[in-house]
Amino acid sequence: MKNTSKIFFFLLLVLVVFACGPKKDTIIRRNYQALVTKYNVLFNGKEALNQGIEELNENYKDDWFERLPIEPIAFEEDKIIAPTFSNGPGTGFNNTNNSDKKPSTPFEKAEEKAVKAIQKHGMNINGIERNRQIDDAYLLLGKARYYQQRFIPAIEAFNYVIANYPNANLIAETKIWRAKANIRNDFEDTAIESMKLLLIIKDTLEADWSNEIKEKGYTAMAMAYVKSDSLQKAKESLKLATRTLDNTTQAARNLFILGQMYADENKKDSASQVFKRLVNFKKAPYKYRIHANIELARNTSNDSTSAIVLKTLDKLIKDRDNRPYLDELYYQKALLHERNDSIGLALSNYKKSLRAKDGSDKQKTFTFEKLGNLNFKDAKYQLASAYYDSILQISTDSLDLRIRRIKRKHKNLASLINFENIVDKNDSIIRIASMTQEEQKQFFEGYVAKIKKADEDAxxxxxxxxxxxxxxxxxxxxxxxxxxxxxxxxxxxxxxxxxxxxxxxxxxxxxxxxxxxxxxxxxxxxxxxxxxxxxxxxxxxxxSIPSRTSTIDTLKLDRNQALYELGLIYKEQFKNNDLAIKRLERVNKLNPAKELILPINWHLYQIYNNTGNKDKAAIHKKVILEDYAETKFAQIINNPNADLKEEIEVSEVESTYKDYYYLYKDDKFEEAVTKINEYLPSIQQSELLPKFELLKALAIGKYKDKEAYKKSLEFVSVSYGNTEQGKRAKAILDKLTSK
Structure with a gap:
């Protein structure tokens, strides 16, 4: 009896399964296949897709210093995956070569489930699909391929839905996804046309679309306009996308990007209106609202509103929930104080930004840059250099124009700091060496006591x-x-x-x-x-204290040379006349080497003359005219109003330089010097002027005596000391002097 019952139930089960198979079109079969497709296969596929999207969102990090992308996905620009074609209806899933391969990502699993739904539960009978869930399966298939960066196969799946299910309730969403895939495939014009057809012309029987479809459609259109650099039209699309805010996450992102676009155009009032709307959007993810507050502070246009914004920032800083954003909040607060000329408060808040726990490296580079600039402006060059060095230590983007600019600035400061260290060190040694033995002993006893105490405390x-x-x-x-x-x-x-x-x-x-x-x-x-x-x-x-006179004299010479170099750097590179005068006047009183006397007086004469201090300028002018009357510096002083022709094009100047260089290479030194002298007055504003002067000096050295050669090199090294040619002339001059 028991065996008979088992056989009966087994046959009944087989009968039911056979009766519900996808091969024949009956009401029972259609509903059964739709039910299994929706609540089994597609449900698991959609869950896998959502899991993959969540992972993408968790791993994606927004760069709040740049305009955010509308879709927060970091696709590999150079990654190209060829489509897989098959005998199936535009799906590419009948290829069985990889049938045994298990999905390794959520998106691969979602694709597998979509393919399974189409293959096993599709009811394509006489060219008509009877399973009403298959269009959802194709849409899922396209989405899964989209997130795998397989855009051409994704478009193929979307097109199949659009061609075969024109009246499906998901047709609008499918067209939006196809437009996004076209954008990723660099077919943004096609995407724009399709979105205009969907949203404006309305190419279906629907009288109007839901708010959700409108938001998604205009967001996709904005993506296409951004891709084609039509930012004005992108703004219009974003404004249309944010008329309603049903999709809270994407709506918040759209508002933030719209505000950024206004800010980039320096339309601070429009930007502030958008960011205020986002701040008041209570359902928006908090990261957008807090950064909208920061952007409001950044777009403050006058002092009266900055006081209100500062109070808001203080309130946000006190909120414990904002600890992850303290580095940005303190930085923005410091910017407002700096703009209001409250430099002390600005410095304090910049440093608080650096001390904030878990601050981002990029934020630190901006904060270090601000601290470096403030110290540079205050002539604290060593401290500024330290801040710039900190940027280079933590920055990983060596191609960034801002980082490259900072690198050049840091490099320029390196030589200055080296010379300042030489001056400080040699001054200290010379001062201690000039003490009596008893004074030296007392000095170092005090020093040892200090380091002992410091070591014990540490x-x-x-x-x-x-x-x-x-x-x-x-x-x-x-x-x-x-x-x-x-x-x-x-x-x-x-x-x-x-x-x-x-x-x-x-x-x-x-x-x-x-x-x-x-x-x-x-x-x-x-x-x-x-x-x-x-x-x-x-x-x-x-x-360790030097006692030999020769050693101490060498220290003095090195110090004096460093002081001269510092004066030149402050004058030429940093345009800091006060510090340039301080260094040059000091070395001028320290019995400098003979070859430094002329350049020191020349640079001091130039500084005082340009700043209107005629009495001081006259002192150094007198030295040059009386002691160095035969030099070119004296000639320039005596004839300051010589007419200069307009600057000639660089290409022409370079060509002329080559001609004169070939004269030099052909041992026609006198002719080269003559032609250069005739040509120099016409290129006084050219960047290539130092090259001509050095070539002239080298040519003089080939047919005139050593003193004439030294004088010509001296002129180049003094007049163009910070150029490559000036440094080369100085190196040659040093070798000639040491012989």
Whole structure:
């Protein structure tokens, strides 16, 4: 009896399955296949698709310093995946070569489910699809391929829906997805036309589309206009897309991008209106609302509104929920203070931005740049250089124009800082060397006392942190606990301190006795003691003081040369006349080398003359005219109003330079010099002028005496000291002088 029942139920099941198969068109079969397709295969496929989209959103990081992309997906621009064609109706899924391959991503799983729905549950009978869920399967198939960056196969799937299901309730959404795929395939014109046809001309029987479809359609149209650089039309599309805000996430993004576009055009009032709307959009994701507040502060147009914005920023900073955004909030607050000339408050908030926990590296580069610029403006060049160096340490985008500009600025500061360090160091050594022995001893006794106290304080603080668990995880201690002997760093530090005080001793009773110090590792003990004592030994420093007159004279010469170079850098590169005068006037009083006297007086004469200080200019003018009357500098002073012809095109100047260079190479030195002298008055504004002057000097050196050669090189090195030609002339001059 039992066996009979089992056989009966089995046959009944087979009958039901056979009766519900997709091969014949009956009401039961249609509803059964639609039910299984929707709530089994498509449900799992859509879940996989949503999972993949969530992963994309989590991994995508917006760059809030740039205009956001409308669709937050980072596709690989150079990635091209060829379509797979088949015997099927435009789907490319009948190829069985990879049938055994399991999906490795959520999007591959979604595609697999869509294909399964079409292949196993499709009811294409006599050219008509009877399963009403198959159009959803094709749409899912296209979306899955879109997110895999397979845009051509995606378009193929979307086109199949549009061609075969023109009256489907998802036809509008399918056309929008096809437009997005066309945009990604660089067919933005096609996408624009299709969206105009859908939204404006209305190419279906629908009288009007839902708000959701309008938002998606105008968003896709905005994407196409952005891709084609039609930003004005993109703005119009975004305004239409944000008339309603049903899709809260995309609507918030559209509003933010619209505000950014207005800000890029310097339409601050329009931008502020959009960002205020976003701030008041309570359903929007919080990251858009907080950055809308930041953008409102950035687009503040006058001082009266900046006070209100500062209060808003203070309120946001106090809110604990805004901790992840503190670096940006403090930075924007600092910008407002800087704009209001409250430099002290600006500096304070920039530094708070840097100290904010979990601040982004890109934000730090902007903050370091602001700090560097403020210090540069205040002539604190060494501190400015340190900030610029910090940018280069953390920046990874070496092609960014801003980073390249900072790199050049940092490079220019490097030589200045080197010369400043030479001046400081040599001044200190010369000052100490000029003291009496008793004064030197007192000086270094005070110095040793200071470093001992500093070392003891640092050691005690370190021991407190390591021994009592304050360092915890921040120092990478063991997870076993915070006890002293569980922490390898505290043990190593304690061992070092022990050896410094006691030396290397055997593990035995009475180890502290003085005679035990020689047992076991005498050499190590002595070396460690010598290492420590040398730093605290006054005699170590006293022995290092130079006593030979020749050594001290060399230090003075190097210092004077550094002072001259600094004066030149401040004058030519940084246009800081005050610091240039300070350095040049100082070296002028320090008995500089003979070859520096003329250039020092020439540069001081130029600075004072250009700044209207005629009395000071006259002093240096007198030195040049009386002591260096035969130089070209004296000739320029005597004939300052010589007529100069208009600047000639660079290409013509380069061509002329080549002609004169070939004269030089052909040993026609006198002819080259004559022609250069005739040509120079016409190119006084040209960037190539130093090249002609150096070529002239080199030619003079070939047929005139050594003194004439040195004078011509001297003119080039002084007049164009910061150019490549000026540096080369100086190098040649140094070699001639040393011979």
């Amino acid at each position: 050691a005690q603080l370190r021991l407190n942190q390591l021994a009592f668990g304050n360092s915890g995880n921040s120092l990478g201690s063991s997870k076993k606990g915070s006890w002293y002997f569980y922490n390898s760093q505290s043990l190593n530090f304690g061992k070092t301190e022990f050896i410094k005080n006691w030396g290397v001793r055997k593990l035995e009773d009475n180890w502290r006795w003085s005679d035990k110090a020689t047992i076991g590792g005498v050499k190590e003990n002595v070396e460690n003691e010598n290492l420590v004592n040398a730093r605290y030994d006054v005699n170590t420093y006293l022995k």
